[in-house]
Amino acid sequence: MSKKQLIMESALELFAKQGFEATSVQQITEHAGISKGAFYLSFKSKDELIIGLIDHFMLEFISDIDHVVKNHDNDKNLLNEFYKTAFHSFQKHSDFAKIFIKEQSQTVNEELISKMHHYDKLIDKIILGMLERLYGEEVIYTKYDLIYCVKGFMHTYSQLFLFFNVPLDLHLLSQSLAEKTSLLAKYAETTFITEELYKTLNETLNEKVTKAQILEIIEQKIEEIDEPTESESLVLLKEHIKEPNLSPAIVKGLLSNLKDHSRCKQVSYLLRNYLEL
Amino acid sequence: MSKKQLIMESALELFAKQGFEATSVQQITEHAGISKGAFYLSFKSKDELIIGLIDHFMLEFISDIDHVVKNHDNDKNLLNEFYKTAFHSFQKHSDFAKIFIKEQSQTVNEELISKMHHYDKLIDKIILGMLERLYGEEVIYTKYDLIYCVKGFMHTYSQLFLFFNVPLDLHLLSQSLAEKTSLLAKYAETTFITEELYKTLNETLNEKVTKAQILEIIEQKIEEIDEPTESESLVLLKEHIKEPNLSPAIVKGLLSNLKDHSRCKQVSYLLRNYLEL
DNA sequence: TATACTAATGACTGATTGGTCATTTGTCAA
DNA sequence: TTGACAAATGACCAATCAGTCATTAGTATA
Known part of the structure; x- marks a missing residue:
């Protein structure tokens, strides 16, 4: 594990427990x-x-739900x-x-606030796409109203397993919220x-990711x-982004190399968005 | 205005802008x-x-909504x-x-956490009473599920006028959420x-569960x-709680017998908490 | 072994924190 | 005017903060 990852993992744990402001660099380094x-x-x-933490995990989260919405072929079960x-x-x-929940609206850091808004909008976009696909x-x-309901559901119910250490049946929870969402969408x-x-x-x-x-x-x-495979694909794509030199088919192939690797799929999502594929 | 009130008002403003941790006493006194x-x-x-701030405003909020639920005589408009x-x-x-939204789950202070839970439970009680009265x-x-939906709606939509400074039609918002809540309650x-x-x-x-x-x-x-299996596990664990006589590994095994049984996992959770595992 | 280079250290800085307390100021009645 | 007492002050404290940098440890090459 790289030092960067080690630090991120230690910080993650402490930030979750105490919050960002209340955790000192000293504590992080001692813990690591x-x-x-x-x-x-x-x-x-x-x-x-x-x-860095926000970027890392939000990209993974967003690419996860984006993947489900884009690729799930059974509309009945999509929600x-x-x-x-x-x-x-x-x-x-x-x-x-x-x-994420703690610092969502509590931070003073300007860059962090705009980061949060940016990711929030990406989530909105995915939910909106899902609703359009399902209900047209x-x-x-x-x-647009339904987006807020969906996010409201996610927020309240996620508190349950985040802050009370209760074992929960996520399958039942999802089913229950899918029913509720569907009711609201229809009536x-x-x-x-x-x-x-x-x-x-x-x-x-309205800012895009820069080069x-x-x-x-x-x-x-x-x-x-x-x-x-993944490493080489990344190197090739990096060169392509610096200066486009690959055919669309090759780019697509390289991206599909990354799509199914658990630690690459978020960068794959970013690249697809950036290259407008 | 008393000095106490003056301080509370100054602090309120600064805490809202910067958060509790990030605001120093110095800043508060200068501002006041x-x-x-x-x-x-x-x-x-x-x-x-x-x-003091939490107590002051939460009591006002809770007595406001309690008054509406208890005294409003037209059930059709109650929601x-x-x-x-x-x-x-x-x-x-x-x-x-x-x-309130910022510090809801971000604070380290033990007393504050239990305060928050206390008020949260009071709010639950009021919402529950309203739902029972309306739909019986x-x-x-x-x-109980609906309580969380109502709180989810309140949370997401309140972000709108708290963090974006947009003038909103609260009457329409309330109407819209009342319709949604009613749909969920009925269907x-x-x-x-x-x-x-x-x-x-x-x-x-609450405080810890007693023996x-x-x-x-x-x-x-x-x-x-x-x-x-589940029954025997429960009997053994009961004896162990009366007087500890089992090794940690056995206890863990017995608990995992219960974990996956739909009607036992709650008690399994309680036991894990009680035994501090 | 000697040299060159990077990785890692932790004592240190200046600023800031929550909180204290000897001192000053303001307001009374006598 | 004086004395008594409460209200208010801000210099001060130890602790802690984010961040720096001269120094050392580790490693690879010649």
Whole structure:
């Protein structure tokens, strides 16, 4: 494990327990068994660390639910699978989920706030796509409102397994929320969040991932990954992004090499978005 | 205005903007135009201040919605009035609402956590009473689940006017949520939070379960369960709790016998908590 | 073994924290 | 005007913070 990963894991645990502000760099380095100086060899600052954590896990979460919505072929079960995937991800990375909920609107750091909004919008987009696919014209006026209901459900119910250590039947939970969502989609008529209001709320942020950002993420992944296929695919794609030199078919093939690798699928998602595929 | 009130108002503003941890006593006293020493004449510590704030506003909020539920005589409009009152209160005390959402699960302070749980339970009770009054037998199995839906709606939609400064039509919002709640109450069937799960959650929140309580729960389960493995495991664990006589490995094994049985996993959870495993 | 280079250390800095307390200021009645 | 007492002050404390950097340890090459 790289030092960077070691630090991130230690920090994750402490941030989840105490919150970001209340956790000192000293505590993190002691918990990781390294010196304070070593921390600053991996991260320029404490802020850079939390942003790294947010990026890492949010990308994984988003690529997970995006994958389900894009590739699940049984519409009847899609809602169910969506919730199951989301909650499974929360449970798997419960320390991160705690941090995410805690720092969601509590931070002072400007960059972090816009990061959060950015990811929130990506989630919105995925939920919206799902609702459109499932209900089409039926929800044309209510879909923006429904996004908030879905997120409301996810928030309240996720508290259950995040902050009370209760064993829960995620399958039943997903089924229950799928039923509720479906009921609202089919019968709710009084919409509060219209398309216009939704657009107004979100017009604040509209930034794409920059070339530099995506290159940095790929480089980080290359160091992290040992498997030759994935590693080589990443190197080739990195060069292609610096200066396009591969045919669409090759790019697509390389991306599919990454799609099913658990630690590469989020970068695969980012690349698909960046290359507009 | 008393010095105490002056300090509370200044702190409210700063906590809402920056969070509790990130706001220093110095900042508060400067903002209030008093000396640092004067702060400690009114409050024994910074923690006492935040607890005072939580108490003050939560009591007002809770008495507001309780009053609506208890005294509103037109059942047809009750849901609507409930949401309107809640959101009106959020809007009127938006600084406090921000603090409440931010610190809800982020704080380290033990007293504050139990305060929060206490008020959360009071809110639950009010919502539950409202649902029972409106739908009676109809929601006998779904009402605990519905509490979480109502709170989910309140949480997501309140973010809108708390963190985006957009003028919103609270009347329409309340109407929309009342319709949604009513739909779920009438048609939702797949309940996730059963009465038993709800009670389990709230028991663990409270002070620790006592030995007598846990023994009683186990005895009740033993009578309820027919399967020999689960039943025998319960009997052995009961003896172990009366007087510890089993090795950690055996205890762990017995608990895992219970974990996957749908009607035993709650008691398994309680035991794990009680035995601090 | 000698050299060159990177990785890692932890004592240190200056700033800030929550909280204290000797001192000053303000307000009374006598 | 004086004395008594409460209200208010802010310099001060030890602890802790994020971040730095001269120094050392470890490793690879010649």
